[in-house]
Amino acid sequence: MAEVKLFRTWSSPFPLRIVWALEVKGIEYEMIYEDLSNKSSMLLQYNPVYKKVPVLLHKGKPISESLVILEYIEETWKSKTPSLLPEDPYQRAMARFGAKFGEDKILPLIWEAFIKQGKEQEEALVAVHGNMKYLEVELRGKKFLGGDAVGFADLAFGWLANLVSVFEEVTGVTFIDCEKFPLLLTWMQNFMDAPKIRDTWPPRDKLITKFRALRETLIAKEPK
Amino acid sequence: MANSSSTDVKVLGAWPSPFVIRVRIALNIKSVKYEFLEETLGSKSQLLLQSNPVYKKIPVLIHGGKSISESLIIVQYIDEVWNSGPSILHSDPYDRAIERFWAAYVDDKLFPSMKLINTAQGEEKAAIVEQAIEGLVLLEEAFQKSSKGKAFFGGDRIGFLDIAFGSMLGWLRAIEKMGGVKLLDEAKTPGLVQWAECFCADGAVKGIIPDTEKLVEFAKILVKMKGAPLGKN
Numbered sequence: 043m044a045e046v047k048l049f050r051t052w053s054s055p056f057p058l059r060i061v062w063a064l065e066v067k068g069i070e071y072e073m074i075y076e077d078l079s080n081k082s083s084m085l086l087q088y089n090p091v092y093k094k095v096p097v098l099l100h101k102g103k104p105i106s107e108s109l110v111i112l113e114y115i116e117e118t119w120k121s122k123t124p125s126l127l128p129e130d131p132y133q134r135a136m137a138r139f140g141a142k143f144g145e146d147k148i149l150p151l152i153w154e155a156f157i158k159q160g161k162e163q164e165e166a167l168v169a170v171h172g173n174m175k176y177l178e179v180e181l182r183g184k185k186f187l188g189g190d191a192v193g194f195a196d197l198a199f200g201w202l203a204n205l206v207s208v209f210e211e212v213t214g215v216t217f218i219d220c221e222k223f224p225l226l227l228t229w230m231q232n233f234m235d236a237p238k239i240r241d242t243w244p245p246r247d248k249l250i251t252k253f254r255a256l257r258e259t260l261i262a263k264e265p266k
Numbered sequence: 267m268a269n270s271s272s273t274d275v276k277v278l279g280a281w282p283s284p285f286v287i288r289v290r291i292a293l294n295i296k297s298v299k300y301e302f303l304e305e306t307l308g309s310k311s312q313l314l315l316q317s318n319p320v321y322k323k324i325p326v327l328i329h330g331g332k333s334i335s336e337s338l339i340i341v342q343y344i345d346e347v348w349n350s351g352p353s354i355l356h357s358d359p360y361d362r363a364i365e366r367f368w369a370a371y372v373d374d375k376l377f378p379s380m381k382l383i384n385t386a387q388g389e390e391k392a393a394i395v396e397q398a399i400e401g402l403v404l405l406e407e408a409f410q411k412s413s414k415g416k417a418f419f420g421g422d423r424i425g426f427l428d429i430a431f432g433s434m435l436g437w438l439r440a441i442e443k444m445g446g447v448k449l450l451d452e453a454k455t456p457g458l459v460q461w462a463e464c465f466c467a468d469g470a471v472k473g474i475i476p477d478t479e480k481l482v483e484f485a486k487i488l489v490k491m492k493g494a495p496l497g498k499n
Contacts, residue, residue, distance in 0.1 A: 105363045
C-alpha cells in the first residue's frame with residue numbers, strides 16, 4: 043500500500059502542481075483519478091469541506107488545498123532536494139506572495155477572458171496584462187521564478203505553460219503576446235520542457251476538446 | 267535576529283482592519299517593538315503605494331527596509347525571522363497543514379460570508395447567516411480536534427489559526443450587533459465561545475481588537491463613503 047496517494051483528475055491544473063512537486067523531489071506516490079461528476083466516497087471523506095481535488099493522503103492523513111499541500115511536501119520531505127522554498131525568510135515570503143498573486147490576480151482574469159466574449163473578454167485581458175507586467179519584471183535575469191531551478195512560485199504558475207495555449211486555440215484570441223511578454227513566454231517554454239515536468243502534461247487534443255465544450259456550455263448559459 | 271530597534275520594524279495599517287490586527291498580534295507574541303503607521307481612511311499614502319504596489323492594501327510589514335504584504339504571509343515571516351521567541355505555527359508539518367487550511371478557509375469562505383450579512387435582507391439574509399453559522403460549526407470541530415482540550419487552536423498558547431480567526435472577532439461581534447444575529451453561541455459553538463474569551467484576554471491581543479461600538483460607528487462611516495459596509499483588505 044503506497045504511503046503517499048494523490049487524488050486528481052486527468053485535466054485539472056491544481057493537482058498537477060502536486061504531481062510536479064512529488065516528481066521533482068523524487069517522492070513515490072500512487073495516483074487516484076476522480077470523476078468529479080461522480081465523486082468517490084473516499085474523496086468526500088478526505089475533503090468534506092470543499093469536496094475537490096487535489097487531496098494528498100500521507101500515511102492515511104488527508105491534506106487539501108494545493109498551496110497548503112505544497113508547503114506540507116516541502117516541510118515533510120525536507121531532506122529531499124531540490125528545495126521548493128528558499129531558506130531566507132524574506133525570499134520565502136516573496137515566493138508565497140508570488141503564488142498568492144497568481145491565484146488572486148492572474149488566474150481568475152485568464153479564466154474570465156476564456157469564458158467570455160467581446161468587450162468582457164477584452165476587459166479581462168487588459169486587466170490581466172496589467173498584472174502580468176509584475177511577472178515579466180520578476181523574471182529578469184532568471185530562468186525560473188525560483189532562480190536556476192523550479193520553485194514554489196513556478197509550481198503555482200505552472201498552469202500558464204500549457205493551458206494558455208489551449209485557451210488561445212479554443213477562443214482564437216492571443217492571451218499573451220511575445221512583444222509585450224517575451225520573458226513570460228520564455229519561462230512558459232522552459233517550464234513546459236523542464237525535466238520531471240515535461241512528461242506530466244495531459245494530452246493537448248483532449249484538453250482542447252474538453253475546454254471547447256466547456257466554453258460553449260458556459261457561453262450558452264449567459265443571459266442575452 | 268532576536269532584537270531590533272523599533273524604527274527597524276514598521277507596520278502600515280489601520281485600527282479597524284482584522285488583517286492588520288493579525289500582524290500586530292504576531293509581533294506582540296514575539297515581543298517585537300514596531301512603529302505603527304496609520305493610514306488615513308479614503309486615501310493611500312505614498313509609502314503604502316510604494317511598498318505594496320501590487321495590491322495597494324494594508325497591512326504591510328516593513329522590516330529593515332524590505333516590504334512584505336498579505337497578512338498570513340507576514341505572520342509566517344514573523345514566525346520565521348524571530349525564531350527565538352514563542353512559536354506561532356505548530357512544529358509538526360501535518361498540524362501546520364491543518365492550520366494553514368483553516369486560515370485560508372477563514373479568508374476565502376468565512377469572512378466573506380460574514381460581510382454579506384450586513385447588506386442582505388429577508389430570506390437572502392437568513393440563508394447567508396445559516397451559511398456563516400455552518401462555517402463556524404466547521405471551525406468548532408476543527409477547534410475541538412486541534413486544541414486537544416487546551417484553550418487555543420495552538421494548544422496552551424495562541425497559534426497561527428488563533429491569530430487568523432481571532433483577528434475577525436471584533437467584526438464578528440459588530441456584525442452580530444448590526445445584523446441582530448447570533449453567530450457564535452453556546453448551543454452550536456460552545457468551544458469557540460470559550461476560546462473567544464480566552465483569545466481576547468490574552469496579553470498579546472489585549473487592546474488590539476477594537477470595541478464593538480467603535481466598529482459599528484466605523485461601519486456607518488464606510489457606508490456613507492462607499493455605499494458598502496466593509497471593504498476587503
